[in-house]
Amino acid sequence: MIQDKYSALWVSHSSIGDFIKCPRAYYLHNIYRTKDNRKINTVSPALSLGIAVHDTLENLANFKTEIRFNVPLEVAFEENWKKVSGKLGGFKSETEEAEAKERARNMVLRVQKNPGPLAKLTVKLRPHANDMPPNFYLSEADNIILNGKIDWLEYVPENDSIRVIDFKTGKNEESPDSLQLPIYALLLHNLQKRKVSGAAYWYLDKDDKPKDVALPEIDPAKERVLAIAKKIKEAKERGVFECSRKTYGCFACTPFEKIIKGEAEFVGIGGYNQELYLI
Secondary structure (H helix, E strand, O other): OOOOOOOOEEEOHHHHHHHHHOHHHHHHHHOOOOOOOOOEEEOOHHHHHHHHHHHHHHHHHHOOHHHOOOOOHHHHHHHHHHOOOHHHHOOOOHHHHHHHHHHHHHHHHHHHHOOHHHHOOEOOOOOOHHHOOOEEEEEOOOOEEEEOOOOEEEEEOOOOEEEEEEEEOOOOOOOOOOOHHHHHHHHHHHHOOOEEEEEEEEEOOOOOOOEEEOOOOHHHHHHHHHHHHHHHHHHHHHOOOOOOOHHHOOOOOHHHHHHHOOOOEEEEEOHHHOEEEEO
8 A cells, every 4th residue: 555654643752751741742843833833843953952962963974984073063053052152042041051051061072072982973864855854754654754863873894884873962861761763773773774783872971972772672662652653643543542530731741831821931933843932
């Protein structure tokens, strides 16, 4: 059966995370549209810090290995920070922004001093049509597509394999129950042919090098991700996305509820044409 990607349910690590936290938050973040037919999103210092750091580091993959660090990373970081400065980045005061910016700058400087795998050969997944992120049919029978971007893929020439590097800018370590690595494993298994020989989280706030983590097996990874994707599809078909706290709202959906009630400040249009709001 020929599937239509436009009618398929698209899921990612982010949208699945929304649904796990709160189905109502998933609806408001991923399905709800404003009168101008745009999705909505909140801005926050932590999110903006992460965006500036990720954009700075991920862009290195566009340069040849031998010239990758010729220009100090801080130069690119300063340009990327401009995109999230002020209320557009969720900052409510100059002091709050200065503290976040300094913390982000220190992460970038840590990589400048300890480039590790970022100074080695890298590979990138092929871009998809219409600037869509890498994606594949998680289940053609259910018309579900899994999509996502991977921070960094180190090429290992000794055995023609790749190693996944995921940049972490938060203060807490990733939960062992996280679906991030299972999703990465599925994307790489379906979208390229090289063996995935390793994976690591790089906690940029504290570590000078990435911390190795175990790779999940493909079949169990698919079972976990598909099971949640099917729950999302069922909720969408029923049109029922309820917060577990019902009328009270939870930490995940309350910020979005404030947006649609007119209790948040509009600060601009962000990526993917989303309306951005400061709570």
